[in-house]
Amino acid sequence: xxxxxxxxxxxxxxCPECRREFDADVLQSICHRCNSPLLARYDLDAVSxxxxxxxxxxxxxxxxxxxxxxxxxxxxxxxxxxxxxxxxFSLPRLGKYVGISNLFVKDESRNPTGTFKARGLSVAxxxxxxxxxxxxxxxxxxxxGAALAxxxxxxxxxxxxxxxxxxxRSNQAEVRLAGANLVLVEGSISEAAIEARSAAAAHSDxxxxxxxxxxxxxxxxxxxxxxxxxxxxxxxxxxxxxxxxPDVIVYPTGGGTGLVGxxxxxxxxxxMGWINERFPRMVAVQTEACPPIVRAFQExxxxxxxxxxxxxxxxxxxxxxxxxxxxxxxxIYASQGYALAVSDEQIKQASKQLAxxxxxxxAFEGAATLAALMLLRDQGRVKDKDKVLLMNTGSGLKTIL
Amino acid sequence: xxxxxxxxxxxxxxCPECRREFDADVLQSICHRCNSPLLARYDLDAVSxxxxxxxxxxxxxxxxxxxxxxxxxxxxxxxxxxxxxxxxFSLPRLGKYVGISNLFVKDESRNPTGTFKARGLSVAxxxxxxxxxxxxxxxxxxxxGAALAxxxxxxxxxxxxxxxxxxxRSNQAEVRLAGANLVLVEGSISEAAIEARSAAAAHSDxxxxxxxxxxxxxxxxxxxxxxxxxxxxxxxxxxxxxxxxPDVIVYPTGGGTGLVGxxxxxxxxxxMGWINERFPRMVAVQTEACPPIVRAFQExxxxxxxxxxxxxxxxxxxxxxxxxxxxxxxxIYASQGYALAVSDEQIKQASKQLAxxxxxxxAFEGAATLAALMLLRDQGRVKDKDKVLLMNTGSGLKTIL
Numbered sequence: 001x002x003x004x005x006x007x008x009x010x011x012x013x014x015c016p017e018c019r020r021e022f023d024a025d026v027l028q029s030i031c032h033r034c035n036s037p038l039l040a041r042y043d044l045d046a047v048s049x050x051x052x053x054x055x056x057x058x059x060x061x062x063x064x065x066x067x068x069x070x071x072x073x074x075x076x077x078x079x080x081x082x083x084x085x086x087x088x089f090s091l092p093r094l095g096k097y098v099g100i101s102n103l104f105v106k107d108e109s110r111n112p113t114g115t116f117k118a119r120g121l122s123v124a125x126x127x128x129x130x131x132x133x134x135x136x137x138x139x140x141x142x143x144x145g146a147a148l149a150x151x152x153x154x155x156x157x158x159x160x161x162x163x164x165x166x167x168x169r170s171n172q173a174e175v176r177l178a179g180a181n182l183v184l185v186e187g188s189i190s191e192a193a194i195e196a197r198s199a200a201a202a203h204s205d206x207x208x209x210x211x212x213x214x215x216x217x218x219x220x221x222x223x224x225x226x227x228x229x230x231x232x233x234x235x236x237x238x239x240x241x242x243x244x245x246p247d248v249i250v251y252p253t254g255g256g257t258g259l260v261g262x263x264x265x266x267x268x269x270x271x272m273g274w275i276n277e278r279f280p281r282m283v284a285v286q287t288e289a290c291p292p293i294v295r296a297f298q299e300x301x302x303x304x305x306x307x308x309x310x311x312x313x314x315x316x317x318x319x320x321x322x323x324x325x326x327x328x329x330x331x332i333y334a335s336q337g338y339a340l341a342v343s344d345e346q347i348k349q350a351s352k353q354l355a356x357x358x359x360x361x362x363a364f365e366g367a368a369t370l371a372a373l374m375l376l377r378d379q380g381r382v383k384d385k386d387k388v389l390l391m392n393t394g395s396g397l398k399t400i401l
Numbered sequence: 402x403x404x405x406x407x408x409x410x411x412x413x414x415x416c417p418e419c420r421r422e423f424d425a426d427v428l429q430s431i432c433h434r435c436n437s438p439l440l441a442r443y444d445l446d447a448v449s450x451x452x453x454x455x456x457x458x459x460x461x462x463x464x465x466x467x468x469x470x471x472x473x474x475x476x477x478x479x480x481x482x483x484x485x486x487x488x489x490f491s492l493p494r495l496g497k498y499v500g501i502s503n504l505f506v507k508d509e510s511r512n513p514t515g516t517f518k519a520r521g522l523s524v525a526x527x528x529x530x531x532x533x534x535x536x537x538x539x540x541x542x543x544x545x546g547a548a549l550a551x552x553x554x555x556x557x558x559x560x561x562x563x564x565x566x567x568x569x570r571s572n573q574a575e576v577r578l579a580g581a582n583l584v585l586v587e588g589s590i591s592e593a594a595i596e597a598r599s600a601a602a603a604h605s606d607x608x609x610x611x612x613x614x615x616x617x618x619x620x621x622x623x624x625x626x627x628x629x630x631x632x633x634x635x636x637x638x639x640x641x642x643x644x645x646x647p648d649v650i651v652y653p654t655g656g657g658t659g660l661v662g663x664x665x666x667x668x669x670x671x672x673m674g675w676i677n678e679r680f681p682r683m684v685a686v687q688t689e690a691c692p693p694i695v696r697a698f699q700e701x702x703x704x705x706x707x708x709x710x711x712x713x714x715x716x717x718x719x720x721x722x723x724x725x726x727x728x729x730x731x732x733i734y735a736s737q738g739y740a741l742a743v744s745d746e747q748i749k750q751a752s753k754q755l756a757x758x759x760x761x762x763x764a765f766e767g768a769a770t771l772a773a774l775m776l777l778r779d780q781g782r783v784k785d786k787d788k789v790l791l792m793n794t795g796s797g798l799k800t801i802l
Contacts (some may be wrong), residue, residue: 028666037789057459058458058459059421061462061486061488062488079541080490081488081508081759081760081761082487082488082490082491082511083509084491084627085486086483087462087483088483089481089482089483093555093557107482107483107513110483110511110512110513111511112508112511112726112760112761112762113762114515114762114796114798128602149760150756150760150761150762151760152612153756153757153758153759153760154494154759154760157496169802170798170801171800173801174762174797174798174801177752177753177756177762177801178760178762178796179753179756192589276621286592331793332732351578352580354579355551355554355575355578355579356554356579356580357554357580358554358555359482359550359551359552359553359579360482360503360513360551360555361513361514361515361554361578361579361749373769395515395796395798396577396578397515397571397796397798397799398798400574400575400578401570401571401572401574401802
């Protein structure tokens with residue numbers, strides 16, 4: 001098939017469990033048979049024929065540079081606040097302190113609403129609008145709710161945001177300021193999800209199957225396109241490092257969309273012939289209070305056991321039962337990566353070190369990656385000469401007060 | 402003279418009042434004879450011979466793309482957190498509401514530390530380091546102190562930050578987290594400046610003239626290079642609009658570095674032949690609580706009277722006596738611009754409108770530009786067809802709690 005430049009080459013959606021294909025041009029949620037997320041697939045052969053790294057590089061900045069491998073058919077429909085193309089830079093002083101000569105950070109705090117959640121919501125809101133949605137519902141640990149509220153406002157849509165009462169107050173204030181409907185919930189994102197589903201069901205049109213046509217569910221991995229937005233982090237990493245990926249990427253893992261998304265991006269770039277087979281080891285960091293992925297990894301399982309909910313200062317890591325557990329664990333195993341937990345005390349200490357040695361005001365989730373790196377270095381799992389990239393997923397401004 | 406690409410073409414510093422030239426390769430502060438800021442001058446003829454817009458466009462993102470017209474001699478000495486290249490995007494829903502068909506925002510909240518102050522401090526800290534400084538002192542309304550603390554930490558330098566006790570608590574927390582010395586002061590930035598000077602004098606080496614060689618004074622316009630960092634906003638605006646400047650730029654004016662900086666940028670680009678003579682009308686927005694520039698403009702003066710200090714929610718606009726008043730007023734007059742004040746109530750309302758109509762979480766200073774635009778539109782000073790750019794100078798996250 002022939003595509004004109006900047007046109008999406010989206011072909012279909014696929015269940016990674018049963019490999020069944022789904023029509024990408026109607027609203028979809030998950031593979032109900034496998035209870036699995038769906039993955040967007042593209043005509044990568046075609047893309048590799050006519051698109052070059054130079055083409056993408058010279059387009060106006062932002063994640064929509066990658067439109068051939070994003071799902072939006074009509075690029076004019078994009079809902080953008082200028083997300084993506086966050087900087088990657090070296091951390092020489094911190095590297096010396098930790099004992100890593102080539103240490104880098106990707107600073108996702110520089111997205112709209114101050115977190116990497118903007119990427120997923122920009123793409124998912126855009127694509128849902130293209131498919132006819134105008135009301136959204138989301139359960140969230142906090143940041144994704146603030147991002148959805150912003151993009152829904154930008155698009156002139158309604159958003160219903162279900163958030164734990166103990167989430168960061170900044171996120172609650174952002175949702176309210178953007179005019180979205182904020183529902184505070186006792187418990188974690190798991191309880192928020194139950195309440196969100198129940199409210200959505202009460203508002204859905206019973207004539208239509210699967211989809212809450214009135215309140216469209218934007219939960220992590222419950223629709224296919226937040227993942228596509230998050231994968232652009234991986235595309236930018238590959239480009240920024242001159243198409244030679246780093247040795248290790250350390251990522252704070254709650255719902256895991258970023259981890260799975262980066263891995264998906266690397267696979268697509270490899271299929272397009274833009275990178276070689278040297279993929280990074282993907283390290284998932286969680287907190288001691290809520291480590292379901294770490295537990296599963298330690299026991300070599302491919303599913304999590306639901307974890308007893310507990311408090312942590314890193315609210316984005318308070319995800320007791322990530323829906324995409326299989327994809328997250330697959331990524332860690334396939335990359336010969338690792339999973340480990342850090343304490344709130346270690347996170348606070350790392351947050352200070354980032355600020356005092358490098359001037360970076362990191363989210364607690366981002367600081368957790370530094371805390372984890374120090375453990376990995378002590379354990380010899382990461383070596384001095386490894387090129388290591390920390391993912392700072394958000395701004396410390398969200399929690400500094 | 403021949404220059405290699407990416408090399409600064411800085412030739413000298415100049416007093417805009419007496420036109421005297423100053424050596425740019427030693428530490429300088431102000432023209433003491435005229436009590437005026439000094440302006441950096443470049444060999445723009447040479448630059449226009451060998452540099453093209455395409456060269457600058459294809460370099461790695463960030464303000465250091467413009468190194469030929471920035472003051473740093475050794476680009477390897479730059480102290481960067483990936484500042485600059487913030488997005489400009491259109492505001493269709495808000496434009497319809499206000500009655501401006503071509504309304505845009507430049508979202509400076511996307512800089513390190515969440516404000517446009519990062520630009521000035523990145524360049525000024527870098528250049529001061531190159532000239533031998535390792536300890537800084539700054540009086541600040543808040544945001545500049547947080548930015549200096551971050552860049553000083555990044556460089557491994559000491560920073561002493563003098564800030565009003567009533568400044569935003571987020572800025573105070575940022576300075577502390579980055580390990581700088583925070584001194585809280587009763588009053589406004591004017592009182593902070595008095596205390597900072599006094600402390601700096603106590604620590605300066607009396608053998609050296611003019612410069613606090615031990616505590617280098619980074620006050621707005623008291624050294625020449627924060628202005629150079631801020632001017633990169635103007636360079637990016639010109640590039641982003643395809644070298645056709647907008648008709649009106651609305652800018653929240655405290656110390657005025659951004660306003661003067663953008664104007665300086667346009668002049669330099671014109672001298673290089675990259676833009677034509679259609680410069681924007683520059684509109685300075687202040688608050689009713691502290692409008693020294695507005696008062697001077699109304700009375701057609703070229704100097705401000707010191708304004709009785711008063712509280713406002715827009716702390717960055719609480720500058721009772723801007724040191725660069727002549728340059729600010731010159732810019733407004735030369736551009737056939739305007740100056741007007743808005744109330745805190747109007748700012749709060751505009752902040753809601755930015756969030757609810759466009760998903761933008763603006764600083765109160767940024768929201769003030771929208772409040773001002775509504776007044777200008779009502780007064781007929783800005784027309785429907787004018788291409789108007791609002792400068793959102795910072796993130797609403799700094800004050801949302």
